[in-house]
Amino acid sequence: MEMFLYYIHLFARNVKRTPLFFALVILTLSIGIGTLLANLSMLSLMSTDPIPGKSEQIFNVNMNTYAGANNRFGSMHVLRYSDAKAILDSKVANNATMHYSSMVYSRRADSQDLTRYASPTRATTASFFEVMGAQFAHGEPWKNEHSNNIVIGHELNVKLFGGANSVGEKLELQGKIYTIVGVLKPWEMRPLFYHASEGKAFDKTDDIFVPIEVAIDNNWAVFARTMSTDSYTTLDQTRQINAYYIQVFVELLDDKQHLAFQTFIDGYANQLKEKGNHRHEVDNRLYNVNEWLDKNEVVNKDLLAFTIATGLFLLVCIFNANSLMLSRYQASQFEANLRRAVGASKKQVFFQGVVESIILGIICALLSFVLAFSLLALYRQLFDELAPVAELPLHMLVIGLGVALTSSLLSTVYPLIQGTRTSLASILK
Amino acid sequence: MLSMKNISRVYRSETIQTHALRDFSLEVEKGEFVAVTGPSGSGKSTFLNVAGLLDGFTQGEYTLDGTDVNGLSDDDLSRLRNEKIGFIFQNYNLIPDYSIFDNVDMPLRYRGLSAKQRRNRIEYALELVGLASRHNYLPSQLSGGQQQRVAIARALAGEPKILLADEPTGNLDSLMARQIMDLLKEINAQGSTIIMVTHDPDQAREVNRNIQIIDGQITDYSIYAPMQPDSSIALDKQQPA
Numbered sequence: 001m002e003m004f005l006y007y008i009h010l011f012a013r014n015v016k017r018t019p020l021f022f023a024l025v026i027l028t029l030s031i032g033i034g035t036l037l038a039n040l041s042m043l044s045l046m047s048t049d050p051i052p053g054k055s056e057q058i059f060n061v062n063m064n065t066y067a068g069a070n071n072r073f074g075s076m077h078v079l080r081y082s083d084a085k086a087i088l089d090s091k092v093a094n095n096a097t098m099h100y101s102s103m104v105y106s107r108r109a110d111s112q113d114l115t116r117y118a119s120p121t122r123a124t125t126a127s128f129f130e131v132m133g134a135q136f137a138h139g140e141p142w143k144n145e146h147s148n149n150i151v152i153g154h155e156l157n158v159k160l161f162g163g164a165n166s167v168g169e170k171l172e173l174q175g176k177i178y179t180i181v182g183v184l185k186p187w188e189m190r191p192l193f194y195h196a197s198e199g200k201a202f203d204k205t206d207d208i209f210v211p212i213e214v215a216i217d218n219n220w221a222v223f224a225r226t227m228s229t230d231s232y233t234t235l236d237q238t239r240q241i242n243a244y245y246i247q248v249f250v251e252l253l254d255d256k257q258h259l260a261f262q263t264f265i266d267g268y269a270n271q272l273k274e275k276g277n278h279r280h281e282v283d284n285r286l287y288n289v290n291e292w293l294d295k296n297e298v299v300n301k302d303l304l305a306f307t308i309a310t311g312l313f314l315l316v317c318i319f320n321a322n323s324l325m326l327s328r329y330q331a332s333q334f335e336a337n338l339r340r341a342v343g344a345s346k347k348q349v350f351f352q353g354v355v356e357s358i359i360l361g362i363i364c365a366l367l368s369f370v371l372a373f374s375l376l377a378l379y380r381q382l383f384d385e386l387a388p389v390a391e392l393p394l395h396m397l398v399i400g401l402g403v404a405l406t407s408s409l410l411s412t413v414y415p416l417i418q419g420t421r422t423s424l425a426s427i428l429k
Numbered sequence: 430m431l432s433m434k435n436i437s438r439v440y441r442s443e444t445i446q447t448h449a450l451r452d453f454s455l456e457v458e459k460g461e462f463v464a465v466t467g468p469s470g471s472g473k474s475t476f477l478n479v480a481g482l483l484d485g486f487t488q489g490e491y492t493l494d495g496t497d498v499n500g501l502s503d504d505d506l507s508r509l510r511n512e513k514i515g516f517i518f519q520n521y522n523l524i525p526d527y528s529i530f531d532n533v534d535m536p537l538r539y540r541g542l543s544a545k546q547r548r549n550r551i552e553y554a555l556e557l558v559g560l561a562s563r564h565n566y567l568p569s570q571l572s573g574g575q576q577q578r579v580a581i582a583r584a585l586a587g588e589p590k591i592l593l594a595d596e597p598t599g600n601l602d603s604l605m606a607r608q609i610m611d612l613l614k615e616i617n618a619q620g621s622t623i624i625m626v627t628h629d630p631d632q633a634r635e636v637n638r639n640i641q642i643i644d645g646q647i648t649d650y651s652i653y654a655p656m657q658p659d660s661s662i663a664l665d666k667q668q669p670a
Binding site: 002006013017334335339340343344345347423424425 | 512540
């Protein structure tokens, strides 16, 4: 321990002796590490498994049911209400849900304040919560898909009810009264795989969850991709026409269920075709969560390329630091040899260098965290599409420390080995 | 104390072999003060480097204070250097931005001594060389002779069995050289074994024995002042712990 403290003391003396040199090495490595860390953090958030343990069992259902003559879309993730309902009613999948995205204005029904909050809303089924793994803090999902019962998220509950148990309370949504039957625990899902399309993959989870039948009946607008080959004026008219706006996710626990579901949906599509309700060829596709995220290019390809480039840039920084270290060790060869002459072993001189390298690595890590934070703040300002993921998660700080220590050691090891190989007699006179 | 038998040191390059030491044998007794002389390139420094374990040897046997150094690991050689050998270089080899105290402290750091033990030894060694009051001076604030005294203090602080001095007065004027020589003789009189490489024949005559090296071999022994059998007083017995 005493030698370790001595090595720290020697490091401090060395810094005092050549501050500019150390500043240069620290800056060189920190810039490389900070840049890589910022990009790696975003990439890490983009490629996180949003629902570990279930991501291989939940599938987005795509069907080729477009009714127009010119089918440029192929198999689509937005389905007709009738098809989505048929899938849910079939009970072939272990569990299934359908949903669309909406936006309503909400206020407490008993509030004197008339302020209404714009609330991202998910029109869905009660099964949604179980399929997506949402946990309830209070209450439970609605039991009747046609009731005016709703579930709200943690943030809205805090905003409207100060975080208290609001089950039984009432909200006014779009001029009608709805009863809260469930409140979710804080729920963060990144990427938001259940709505990975239309650039919504890094939106927050919704504030309000409402039975889809009620939302359709009340003509709550669709805030996502919608297509239709038939005309309609209100959403409740879409139940029997070629309007495409509903996403369906099914839970299939194993290959057997997967095969059964694929067989079912292919059979269903063929029946439609026979009835003249499936204009183009049958092409039903199931994407598990990660496949679905890949298909929607949630991981930004440009960012991926840029991250690889910053990795190479870090290598260049390490080479530069290595070169600087080599020249420094050559310059301080006299002292190292003197230490060996008076009793330090090669191991001790090497260990002294390693301690110095570790301290350098820690300093570089701290500085690179500051640089990465700054860079991510800049990204948030400059690139809207990257803003939701321009964060430095805790695990990336640990990785950053590891990268910094590795970079620092890589920069030091070769010069150290070279230094300890020098003949003592040739230097000291 | 030091026994070399048929030591050879050969430097090989791609085209030539140079015999820096050939068939070199020497015995140095405890408490002896031996001068090594010879022309430039004769092998004096190579001998001192081999003796000080700063350089290896190609063949032969070398025993230092009862330890056969042949085949020892770097760790063992370092420990031997630290515990048994004190070096005094011609260029002093002090670290310029370290205080006198820190320079003398350096070898003790690798000995595993407590801070108090180190302080005691450093103060004793600096007092011995007459620099007790200059702990915090930098080498550049001292004269050449004083710097060499610091180097001697550094060598003595480790309580070595043998001091190896490579032309310790080579960079000093005659007055300072005289003072250093007197200091070395005083240290020797207290029981330390010293081997000193020198170009100065007068200095060589002041010690117990002078050996002359030419072409890597001892060509002449001159005994000027045989050791007194009872003059050896171990330095470490006089120093505080």
